[in-house]
Amino acid sequence: MTDAVRAEWSKLRTLASTGWLLVGTVILTVGISVAVAAAVHVTSGSGQDPTKLSLTGIYLGQTVVAVLAVLAISEEYGTGMIRATLCAMPRRLVLLVAKATNVAGLAFVAGLVAVAGCLLAGRLMLPTDGLNPDHGYALVSIGHGPTLRAAIGSVVYLVLIALLSLGVATAMRDTAVSIGVVLGLLYLPSILAQAVTDPLRRHLQQIAPMTAGLAIQATTNLRSLPISPWAGIGVLAAWAMASLLVGGLLLRLRDA
Amino acid sequence: MTAASAPPRLTHGRRRESFNPVLRAEWIKFRTVRGWVIGLIVAAVLCVTFTFLTANGTHEGSCTGPSPSQTTCQAGHPFVPTGPDGEAVADSYYFVDQPLTGNGTITAQVTSLTGVTSTQPVNVAPSLADTHPGLATWAKAGILLTPSTKQGSAYAAVMATGSHGVRWQYDYTHDSAGLPGSTSVASPRWLRLTRTGHTLSGYDSTDGTSWTAIGTTHLTELPSTVAVGLFVTSPVSFQGSNGSATRATATFDQVSIRGAGASKAWHGLSIGTDPQDFYPTLGSGSYHRSGGAFVVSGSGDIAPGVGEGLLGADTAGSTLLLGLIVGLIVMIVVATMFITTEYRRGLIRTTFAATPNRRRVLAAKAIVIGAVAFVTAALSAAVAVPLGEHKLNANGNYVFPVSTFTELRIIAGSAALVAVTAIAVLALGTIMRKSAGAVTGGIVIFVLPYIIGSAISGSAEQWLLRLTPAAGFAVLGVLPRSPQVSYPYTLGNGYYQLGPWAGLAVLCVYAALALGVAAFLMRRRDA
Numbered sequence: 092m093t094d095a096v097r098a099e100w101s102k103l104r105t106l107a108s109t110g111w112l113l114v115g116t117v118i119l120t121v122g123i124s125v126a127v128a129a130a131v132h133v134t135s136g137s138g139q140d141p142t143k144l145s146l147t148g149i150y151l152g153q154t155v156v157a158v159l160a161v162l163a164i165s166e167e168y169g170t171g172m173i174r175a176t177l178c179a180m181p182r183r184l185v186l187l188v189a190k191a192t193n194v195a196g197l198a199f200v201a202g203l204v205a206v207a208g209c210l211l212a213g214r215l216m217l218p219t220d221g222l223n224p225d226h227g228y229a230l231v232s233i234g235h236g237p238t239l240r241a242a243i244g245s246v247v248y249l250v251l252i253a254l255l256s257l258g259v260a261t262a263m264r265d266t267a268v269s270i271g272v273v274l275g276l277l278y279l280p281s282i283l284a285q286a287v288t289d290p291l292r293r294h295l296q297q298i299a300p301m302t303a304g305l306a307i308q309a310t311t312n313l314r315s316l317p318i319s320p321w322a323g324i325g326v327l328a329a330w331a332m333a334s335l336l337v338g339g340l341l342l343r344l345r346d347a
Numbered sequence: 348m349t350a351a352s353a354p355p356r357l358t359h360g361r362r363r364e365s366f367n368p369v370l371r372a373e374w375i376k377f378r379t380v381r382g383w384v385i386g387l388i389v390a391a392v393l394c395v396t397f398t399f400l401t402a403n404g405t406h407e408g409s410c411t412g413p414s415p416s417q418t419t420c421q422a423g424h425p426f427v428p429t430g431p432d433g434e435a436v437a438d439s440y441y442f443v444d445q446p447l448t449g450n451g452t453i454t455a456q457v458t459s460l461t462g463v464t465s466t467q468p469v470n471v472a473p474s475l476a477d478t479h480p481g482l483a484t485w486a487k488a489g490i491l492l493t494p495s496t497k498q499g500s501a502y503a504a505v506m507a508t509g510s511h512g513v514r515w516q517y518d519y520t521h522d523s524a525g526l527p528g529s530t531s532v533a534s535p536r537w538l539r540l541t542r543t544g545h546t547l548s549g550y551d552s553t554d555g556t557s558w559t560a561i562g563t564t565h566l567t568e569l570p571s572t573v574a575v576g577l578f579v580t581s582p583v584s585f586q587g588s589n590g591s592a593t594r595a596t597a598t599f600d601q602v603s604i605r606g607a608g609a610s611k612a613w614h615g616l617s618i619g620t621d622p623q624d625f626y627p628t629l630g631s632g633s634y635h636r637s638g639g640a641f642v643v644s645g646s647g648d649i650a651p652g653v654g655e656g657l658l659g660a661d662t663a664g665s666t667l668l669l670g671l672i673v674g675l676i677v678m679i680v681v682a683t684m685f686i687t688t689e690y691r692r693g694l695i696r697t698t699f700a701a702t703p704n705r706r707r708v709l710a711a712k713a714i715v716i717g718a719v720a721f722v723t724a725a726l727s728a729a730v731a732v733p734l735g736e737h738k739l740n741a742n743g744n745y746v747f748p749v750s751t752f753t754e755l756r757i758i759a760g761s762a763a764l765v766a767v768t769a770i771a772v773l774a775l776g777t778i779m780r781k782s783a784g785a786v787t788g789g790i791v792i793f794v795l796p797y798i799i800g801s802a803i804s805g806s807a808e809q810w811l812l813r814l815t816p817a818a819g820f821a822v823l824g825v826l827p828r829s830p831q832v833s834y835p836y837t838l839g840n841g842y843y844q845l846g847p848w849a850g851l852a853v854l855c856v857y858a859a860l861a862l863g864v865a866a867f868l869m870r871r872r873d874a
Contacts, residue, residue: 130807151795158787169691169782267687267782271680274790278798279673283397285801286669287404 095180095189103163103193112159116201116249120152121208128216141222141231142238142310145213146245149305152205153252157273160194160256165266173347183342187261191335194253202249206242237310244307244324251324251331252277255300258334262341277301293317300330366711369702373711377719380688383681387719390677391727398670398731402738405661407745424745425625427652428499434827435748436519437582438498439619439647441632442491444576451606452541453490453575455599456555457507458640460488460530462581462595465629473592473629481593484510484833486581487649488530488597490540492547494566494573498619501566504578504649505549507536509595515549515562519651522831525551525561535600542606545569555601576613577602577634579645583627588835592629594646602641619647625745651829653836662747664757664823665841666735667728671761671823672794674727675768679789682716682769686776687785695874705869709777713770713862720769725762732758749825760822760847767819767851767858768793774861778868792816792857801838808837812844816857821850 103109127147131139167173180186213231222228233239259276260269280299284292296302296317306316306323313319318326377383407424430436447453462482465473489506503517505525513525513536530536537552548563581595620631632645689695702708732754739746771793776785796817800808812818821843828836836842843850 150799151791154787154791158783162783165783265684265782267680267684267786270783270786271676271790274787274794275673275676278790278795279669279676282669282672282798282801283401286401286665288406291404 092185092189095185096192098180099163099186099189099193103197108162109159109197112155112162113197113201116152116155116159117205117208119155120148120205121212122148123151124148124209125212125216128212128220131217131220131222139222139228140309140311141213141217141228142210142241143308144217144222145209145231146206146241146308148205148209149245149248149308153249153277153301154274156198156201156249156253157256157277158270159197160253161260161266161269161273163190163194163257163260165260165264165269168264168347169266177347184339187257187335187339187342191254191257194257195250198250198253199246202246205249206245209245210238210242235310240320241308241310244320247324248304248307248327251304251327252300254331255327255334258331258336258338261338262334297323298326300327303327364704366707369707369711370714372698372701373708373715377685377715383684386677386681386684387723390674390681391723393677394670394674394724394727395731395734396670397673398667398735399738401669402661402666402735402742405666405739405744406742423743426498426621426623427625427745428619429748430499430519430651431501432518432520433748433750434519435652436499437619437626437648437650437652438500438519439624439626439628440487440491440578440580440649441620441634441643441645441647442496442574442576442578442616442618443613443634443641443643444491444496444574444616445604445611445613446572447492447542447575447604447606448572449606450541450543451575451604452539453492453604454537454539454555454601455490455577455603455641456535456537456601457488457530457597458532458535458600459598460486460507460509460595461597462486462509462593463629464584465592467591473627475594475630478594478629481584482509482595483581483584483593484508485648485650485831486579486593486595487514488579488595488599488643488645489538489577490549490575491578491649492540492542492573492575494568494570496574496616496618498624501568502649503540503547503549503564503566505538505540505551505561506578507538507597509581513538513551513561516649516831517547517562517564517566519649520829521562521564523562525549525559526553530597537601540575542569542573542575575604577641577643578649579632579643580647580649581629581645582648582650582832585833585835588837588839590627592627592646594629594632594644596642596644599641599643600639602639613641615643617645625652648832650831651827653826653829653832653834661739661744662823662825662841663732663736663749663754664825666739667731667757667761668820668823670727670731671724671764671820672797674724675765675794676790678720678723678765678769679772679793680786682720682772683776683782683785683789685716686712686773687780687782690780690874691782699874706866709774709862709866709869713773716773717766717770721762721766724765725758728758728761747825753825756847757823757825760851763851764819764822764854767854768816771816771854771858771861774858774865777865778861809844812838814853816854818843818845818850819854821845822847824850 256273263269284295303323304327307320428438463478464481466477467473486509487506491504493502507530512527516522537555539550549561550558552558579597581593583590584593615634617631620628628646634643772789779785793816796815800811824843826841
């Protein structure tokens, strides 16, 4: 198993795209958060959630993590490398677990840096927009329990998105199709939710991977959330596990 | 002696090759890859399915019952009047009127116009107890002539308004301005409306002696006996996206009515303020006479019906939206693969060997993918739009009335949106040469701005929907804007920031830009 993980690590490490995608994740996530923090302007003192606002970048940064995870396996199918890989590692589930371990680790590191950058941006920039103690908002600080939970949860969220994408790509085997499916799965339910009325809307927000998973970012007004923060992460984890399971099953059953 | 015949001369130097075989080759490539044809079918099926799901999940009705667990709900929507041209209108006001037969002139002096605003949000039944002073900018008080007091009937009116001066309006959509400034005891406004046959004219004056004509109109099918009188109405006033019902009170002095058929019997009538009427009002209005003056209070609006928020309206476009986005994502994947697969498999080298002019290859691919996307999207939308409307009606929703032409525009516009996006993504695929980057780029550039735009508000939303490819979604917009209605015209309320064709043009600029870069790089790079 360790050998399998090391082999996969060598493959990922030596690809030029991996480094670029990791840097891209951090830059995109922090960049969007900085842009939102710069654009927001608050005059009345209620309704805003500074922590959630600082972490807005995850909304877009997750696409890069998804692409990274998809490429980890779909490119092997694209180039035919998968046959050499399976020749060296005939136990296919071990291969998938090794890939999942590496992808999750990379997503974790990128997520950690990105979330830290987002919170720093929120801490430094939001007070000048009116989200300051004068208007009844506490400064963004990980000493604050819910903020710490949102920060850790956002990193976990990115890891789970990576696993979900890996599972989808293992099942689909094609880069373009996999990315289309993953991004569709992430973004479409939020528009569908806007189009339909309650209670269908609430149920949709409870089961969709992104809307449920991002509930972890809320620190104020928790009662109005469609799903509680950790339960939301649980829903996303279930999605990730299900996709890995289906991917693993298909990997075992099909010829490469 | 040599009698060798001269070698045959080339009569035409370089023969210009026909474009048709290139186009045909690309079409054969597309149609013989099973996955791509399946992709088209999937796009069409998903588009129709998601449109149906959206319509199916949208219910409107009223629920009554003692507790949340024991309510009985009935599908149905509030009553929305239809104006003379078949458009949705607001027609709620208080009217003090009398019948007038034949020609006549009615004159009144408006000496004051004041108002109150409900402190409750518009979705809570407003009551006169919870108000603060505040006159709506489009509060209206004046003289109105109408063949019938039924909602949605034709009319002409001259009126003083909250802060838009004196106006002459008729048949909901027509408006012209008279004297500017607000109305008060110190500066009263004299109003006059005359009927001569089928011609109606409005006049205003500051002193009651020198009159200025503001506007005139010919209402056809005007019966000989019409209702004329004093009216007051006051529309929902918006602070940001929160609307509050308002009520205005006006004092009319020196009211005179001249005409053969005029009587002196005034009677008050509240129009469009029943619970089943859609327009939120603050009370139903009243009038009393104090001395020679009439003091009239009213709430509502006489104007075009705008906004999903107020009307509770769904449109042909709003149900199609989700299906269109899903179909678009599938189409982005297919369009990417149409070029990136060639690079991955090395087929592109054969293609370029067969057609050395690379721009022709790009043009042929763009035409094929554009045409295929257009036909697929047009067929899907042509099925999805009527299906969605049918389901919306069955679920008791109010569907905003649009003409057949507008409906065809939505279908053709959506197809054009998908086709142009497919071409742009093909260009993106040519630039990137890899599926991963092109698909992600395609979705992030062409789909995500709209999703983000629909989730935020304010000036960021406006710029996002004007400048990014999300502008193209304006082809779905059908709700009319009206300068006579002060309303937050935001995406959340169903309004796009650009007209349908202008929005599509913005998208075309992006596609042209991508095609230009792709053509340049294709020539410069080795395959």
